[in-house]
Amino acid sequence: MLYRGAYNFLCKTSPITSKLTCRRPLRISAYLKQHEQKLIINMNEAFLRHDHESETFDISFRFVNAEFRIDRQFNFSRKVNSTVSNLLLRINTNIGKALNSKKNKRKSKHSNSQEVVPEECQSALMLHGSPIDGEVPWESLLKEDITNLVLVISGRQYIIKYNFPWIENITLAKCMLAGFPTYPVKFETLYTNRTESTFTWFKNDKSQSTAQNWQEIAQGYIYTPQIMDIGHKLKLQCLPQNNGKTGPVFEVESVSHVEAGPGHCPFETRHLFTSNKLTGECFRVTSYNILADLYTDSDYSRDVLFPYCPPYALDIDYRKYLILKELIGYNADIVCLQEVDKKVFDNDLLPTLASLDYDGVFNRKGGSVTEGLATFFNIHRFQKLDFESAILGENVDLEGFNVVWESIKNEKMKERFLCRSTALQATTLLSIDNPSEILVAGNTHLYFHPDADHIRLLQGYYALLYVHRVADAAKKKYPNHNVSIMLCGDFNSSPDSGIYQLMCEKHIPSDYKDWKSNEEEALENISLSHDLSFASACGTPQYTNFTVGFADCLDYIYYQTDRLKVEQVIPMPSDDELTQHTALPSVVFPSDHISICADLKWNNTI
Numbered sequence: 167m168l169y170r171g172a173y174n175f176l177c178k179t180s181p182i183t184s185k186l187t188c189r190r191p192l193r194i195s196a197y198l199k200q201h202e203q204k205l206i207i208n209m210n211e212a213f214l215r216h217d218h219e220s221e222t223f224d225i226s227f228r229f230v231n232a233e234f235r236i237d238r239q240f241n242f243s244r245k246v247n248s249t250v251s252n253l254l255l256r257i258n259t260n261i262g263k264a265l266n267s268k269k270n271k272r273k274s275k276h277s278n279s280q281e282v283v284p285e286e287c288q289s290a291l292m293l294h295g296s297p298i299d300g301e302v303p304w305e306s307l308l309k310e311d312i313t314n315l316v317l318v319i320s321g322r323q324y325i326i327k328y329n330f331p332w333i334e335n336i337t338l339a340k341c342m343l344a345g346f347p348t349y350p351v352k353f354e355t356l357y358t359n360r361t362e363s364t365f366t367w368f369k370n371d372k373s374q375s376t377a378q379n380w381q382e383i384a385q386g387y388i389y390t391p392q393i394m395d396i397g398h399k400l401k402l403q404c405l406p407q408n409n410g411k412t413g414p415v416f417e418v419e420s421v422s423h424v425e426a427g428p429g430h431c432p433f434e435t436r437h438l439f440t441s442n443k444l445t446g447e448c449f450r451v452t453s454y455n456i457l458a459d460l461y462t463d464s465d466y467s468r469d470v471l472f473p474y475c476p477p478y479a480l481d482i483d484y485r486k487y488l489i490l491k492e493l494i495g496y497n498a499d500i501v502c503l504q505e506v507d508k509k510v511f512d513n514d515l516l517p518t519l520a521s522l523d524y525d526g527v528f529n530r531k532g533g534s535v536t537e538g539l540a541t542f543f544n545i546h547r548f549q550k551l552d553f554e555s556a557i558l559g560e561n562v563d564l565e566g567f568n569v570v571w572e573s574i575k576n577e578k579m580k581e582r583f584l585c586r587s588t589a590l591q592a593t594t595l596l597s598i599d600n601p602s603e604i605l606v607a608g609n610t611h612l613y614f615h616p617d618a619d620h621i622r623l624l625q626g627y628y629a630l631l632y633v634h635r636v637a638d639a640a641k642k643k644y645p646n647h648n649v650s651i652m653l654c655g656d657f658n659s660s661p662d663s664g665i666y667q668l669m670c671e672k673h674i675p676s677d678y679k680d681w682k683s684n685e686e687e688a689l690e691n692i693s694l695s696h697d698l699s700f701a702s703a704c705g706t707p708q709y710t711n712f713t714v715g716f717a718d719c720l721d722y723i724y725y726q727t728d729r730l731k732v733e734q735v736i737p738m739p740s741d742d743e744l745t746q747h748t749a750l751p752s753v754v755f756p757s758d759h760i761s762i763c764a765d766l767k768w769n770n771t772i
Contacts, residue, residue: 175531175556177217182306188616193536199636202340202418202421203335203416203417205226205239205333205417206414206417207226207227207228208228208333208567209228209322210323211224211225211227211325211327211414212324213225213413214225214315214326214327215332215356220225220246221245221246221247222245222246222329223244223246223308223319224241224242224243225244226239226242227240227262227317227319228240229319231265234265234269234272235267236268238264239275240257240261242256242260245304246303246305247304248301248304249301249303249304250291250298250302250303250304250307251301253304254291256634257289257319258288258613258686261320263589265404281466282419285716288319288320289320290317292318292323293312293314294314295317300722312326313327313328315328327413329354329357329409330357330412331357331359331406331412331413332355332413333358333404334354334355335352335353335354335406336354336418337350337351337418338350338402338418338419338420340421340422341422341425341484341668342423342424343424343425343427343428343487344395344396345391345393345427345491346391346428346488346490346491347388347389347490348389348390348391348400348419349388350387351514352513353517354594357408358406359407359409359520360517361520361521362409362664363404363406363407363408364388364405364407364410365404366382366385366403366404367382367384367386367396367400367402367403368381368382368383368400368402369395369399369401370398370399370401370403379410383686386521387518387521388518388521389402391424395421395623396423396424396426397424398423399419399420399574401420402417421516426551429642429754431491431753432739432740432743432744433492433739434494434756435493436495436496436737437495439736439737440496440497440498440736440763441497442497445500446599447600447767447768448765448766448767449765449767450497450498450499450500450598450763450764450766451498451499451501451502451652451654451703451723451763451765452493452500452502452505452759452761452762453722453762453763454489454492454493454498454504454757454761454762455503455721455757455758455759455761456485456504456506457505457756457758458507458749459482459507459510460505461505462480462481462482462751463480463481463487472751472758474748474749474752475752475753479547479751479752480751482507482510485751486514486555488754488755488756489756490519491755491760492756493519496761496763498763499544500543500548500605500652501519501541501594501610502512502539502540502541502607502655503515503536503540503609504609504611504655505611505757506528506537507536508528508536508538511528511540515542516668523546523737524544525542525543526544527553529589529591530589530591531588531611532559532586533587535587539555539589539590539591539609540609541607541609542591543595543607544627546651547597547599548595548597549595550595550596550597551594551604551644552573552636552640553592554591555592556589556591556632557587558583558588558589558590558628559584559586560584563637564632565635566631566635567627567631570624574689575690576687576688577689578686579620579684581686582621582687583625586613588613588625590629592607592608592632592633592636593607593609593611594606594607595607597768600738600768602648603650604644604648604650605649605650605651605652606636606637606649606650606651606652607654608651608653608655609655610625610654610656612625612626612629612654612655612656612744613658614658617682617683617684618684619663619679620680620683620684620687620688620689622657622659623664623665623668623674623678623680626657626659626668626669627674627683629653630653630668630669631696632694634651634698637651639657645742648729650726651725651729652724652766653700653724654666654722654723654724655719656759657722658720661706663680664678664680666706668694669700669702669724670700670702670724672699672700673694673695674694674695674698675693676690676692699727700726700727702723702724703724703735704723704736704763704764706719707719707762709738709744709760710759711750711759711760712758713750717749721759722762723764725766727769729768730766731767731769732764733765734763734764735764736763744760
């Protein structure tokens with residue numbers, strides 16, 4: 167079934183690439199007009215912006231002349247080694263041109279009127295009420311306290327606000343779906359604290375042909391359009407703030423209307439088990455491979471990998487709204503994500519989740535791969551003490567692993583291991599509710615190839631040693647704390663593989679079948695052991711990956727059973743839900759993986 171909102175989104179895409187159709191770059195003025203952006207500067211303010219390492223500075227102000235109906239923002243960029251008179255002359259010239267243009271138009275309407283030469287626009291720069299010598303270079307002023315600088319233009323005073331919060335660009339999404347969160351897909355600012363700033367949402371009155379009648383509907387960085395918003399445009403107004411300083415208001419209107427969403431998604435049923443936020447000794451963990459745009463934006467993915475999924479539902483500009491709604495609804499305290507595009511982390515996940523009191527870390531995979539791992543945590547539940555990451559193929563000298571590595575004689579296998587882009591991250595978190603507890607949250611995504619069980623075994627062993635080393639360092643640094651380990655991720659390994667046995671049974675013998683998953687790279691006389699008591703928090707669901715070509719359990723939250731215990735496992739989707747649209751991804755499942763989620767509890771006290 168093709169839902170109306172999804173159909174409208176599809177109609178906006180190119181039939182060949184399924185990507186949003188791009189136009190050639192617009193000039194700034196045209197861009198602002200197209201996106202209906204407006205910066206509202208008070209008439210008595212001028213905003214001066216300068217980075218101390220920059221050779222230029224910028225100044226902006228709003229000039230109003232009621233007689234000639236001028237209401238215009240002027241922006242100037244000058245070199246710091248230029249003089250005060252250099253800027254003042256430019257201001258005089260530009261405002262003079264604006265006045266002349268208006269007067270010439272008025273003269274042309276009254277051809278018999280006597281030509282009047284406009285009075286020259288005069289400007290000055292004042293400090294403590296006294297004019298500043300025009301030959302003074304700006305670089306000397308910018309090194310001093312310029313809080314008392316005033317710009318005077320045609321007798322009107324403009325108080326200069328130096329490095330106040332400033333918005334350079336806000337862009338709203340091209341597609342807004344009822345029932346799914348929307349937010350600025352671009353939020354480019356200077357000297358601005360997003361969490362301190364004020365965001366107000368409006369929708370237009372459809373009955374007004376001019377669409378200028380706006381009704382306030384919500385406040386906050388995120389807004390979830392309602393059914394009654396379908397067919398309306400949205401407007402976002404932002405008042406940037408930072409440490410008590412307030413910049414000019416910035417407004418932006420959406421280029422499209424709110425559309426109908428895909429209806430009920432299976433993860434919303436799972437949200438019934440996570441509607442509460444945990445407190446005290448319990449915390450909730452989610453692990454999710456969200457399917458990177460890198461692997462969906464190609465003819466191969468559309469025609470071969472996921473031919474059953476409509477192209478619009480593969481587009482990251484559609485999927486990211488489902489991903490965010492799903493993650494937000496879990497109310498998790500720790501979220502470990504795999505296959506995270508860098509642009510999605512920067513523009514969507516981090517700013518949106520930060521507005522809900524999460525902090526996050528990201529690191530790319532090795533080589534030229536643009537996707538990687540991200541770990542988020544609720545700042546009211548955990549404090550980040552440390553963060554480390556590694557590309558496994560670039561750090562085989564890890565203590566403990568180097569012994570195994572040196573005993574491997576198969577050079578072909580070694581070369582394959584070294585060429586992998588597999589990444590690992592470890593975030594050391596202090597529990598705020600239980601300050602004696604520290605958790606090392608590991609996150610990884612192991613190599614995927616079907617004939618690489620031996621590679622994954624070594625990668626899994628590496629990951630264990632790595633998080634163990636991080637935990638040992640935390641114990642030394644914080645001797646009065648309990649330190650627990652958790653290792654989440656997409657392990658690309660089913661429960662009957664060596665990875666699961668390595669994690670849960672602590673040992674892989676030298677004759678284990680996985681060592682010969684590729685005959686040319688077979689390993690001999692290699693055994694692995696560790697001393698961590700691990701179990702899978704969500705057990706072994708039938709599926710955590712579900713496509714037409716493959717379906718099995720690949721994702722796990724491994725936890726230390728002597729330090730933590732499981733309080734609740736969030737139920738997985740039913741077979742009927744998974745097959746409703748053939749397989750994953752689909753219009754209601756944004757990834758080919760299914761998120762796993764569990765509530766854990768501290769199992770020890772000092």
